[in-house]
Amino acid sequence: AQSVAQPEDQVNVAEGNPLTVKCTYSVSGNPYLFWYVQYPNRGLQFLLKYITGDNLVKGSYGFEAEFNKSQTSFHLKKPSALVSDSALYFCAVSVLTGTASKLTFGTGTRLQVTL
Amino acid sequence: KAGVTQTPRYLIKTRGQQVTLSCSPISGHRSVSWYQQTPGQGLQFLFEYFSETQRNKGNFPGRFSGRQFSNSRSEMNVSTLELGDSALYLCASSHGQVSYEQYFGPGTRLTVT
Numbered sequence: 001a002q003s004v005a006q007p008e009d010q011v012n013v014a015e016g017n018p019l020t021v022k023c024t025y026s027v028s029g030n031p032y033l034f035w036y037v038q039y040p041n042r043g044l045q046f047l048l049k050y051i052t053g054d055n056l057v058k059g060s061y062g063f064e065a066e067f068n069k070s071q072t073s074f075h076l077k078k079p080s081a082l083v084s085d086s087a088l089y090f091c092a093v094s095v096l097t098g099t100a101s102k103l104t105f106g107t108g109t110r111l112q113v114t115l
Numbered sequence: 116k117a118g119v120t121q122t123p124r125y126l127i128k129t130r131g132q133q134v135t136l137s138c139s140p141i142s143g144h145r146s147v148s149w150y151q152q153t154p155g156q157g158l159q160f161l162f163e164y165f166s167e168t169q170r171n172k173g174n175f176p177g178r179f180s181g182r183q184f185s186n187s188r189s190e191m192n193v194s195t196l197e198l199g200d201s202a203l204y205l206c207a208s209s210h211g212q213v214s215y216e217q218y219f220g221p222g223t224r225l226t227v228t
Contacts, residue, residue, distance in 0.1 A: 034216060041221075042221060042222075043119070043205055043219035043221045043222050044205065044207075044219040045219070046216045046217070046219075049216050102163065102171050102173075103148070103207075103217060104160070105150075105157060105158040107157045108157060108158075
């Protein structure tokens with residue numbers, strides 16, 4: 001079975017400082033990894049994904065994530081946080097089983113960016 | 116290109132009733148997935164439909180069902196509602212391959228009283 005862990009319920013960062021939101025995964029097979037963000041009373045918005053290739057992937061709004069196969073991690077990063085980045089962030093993994101795939105989400109990490 | 120739309124946005128039902136939620140995917144997307152989001156359980160996968168066929172199913176009781184139409188629009192139905200079914204129900208569409216990201220609708224907030 002596939003699973004995703006986001007060890008921090010909340011991350012607090014001052015505006016302008018770098019931010020990291022942690023994610024580790026467990027799958028059998030090659031993982032496809034995703035980050036999504038959710039603003040209050042909204043659905044999830046896609047940020048970025050890792051499929052194959054370069055371990056550092058860049059996504060929307062200046063976010064990037066680093067895939068580390070040996071540590072089974074896919075941490076989300078941003079060099080300089082903005083107050084508007086405050087939201088709920090979800091890491092997800094998908095593995096192909098037969099012809100179907102299923103997204104499994106972590107529990108989410110609330111990012112709070114303050115002035 | 117229009118995004119994923121879900122109707123209705125808000126719904127209040129009584130225990131024991133049934134409910135049908137609707138989802139219109141992004142044009143050209145053939146896969147529609149449904150998720151339940153609650154504060155206690157987080158985001159849980161319900162099922163996925165691809166070209167009118169259920170391709171994958173999560174661990175939910177048979178009271179939860181769905182279908183997909185030839186135009187890729189999807190509906191999910193919950194029968195004999197329980198208080199614990201109160202949740203945000205999210206629909207997502209994609210091209211259907213494992214490497215493709217899913218695009219989510221705004222969700223339907225279901226409250227069961």
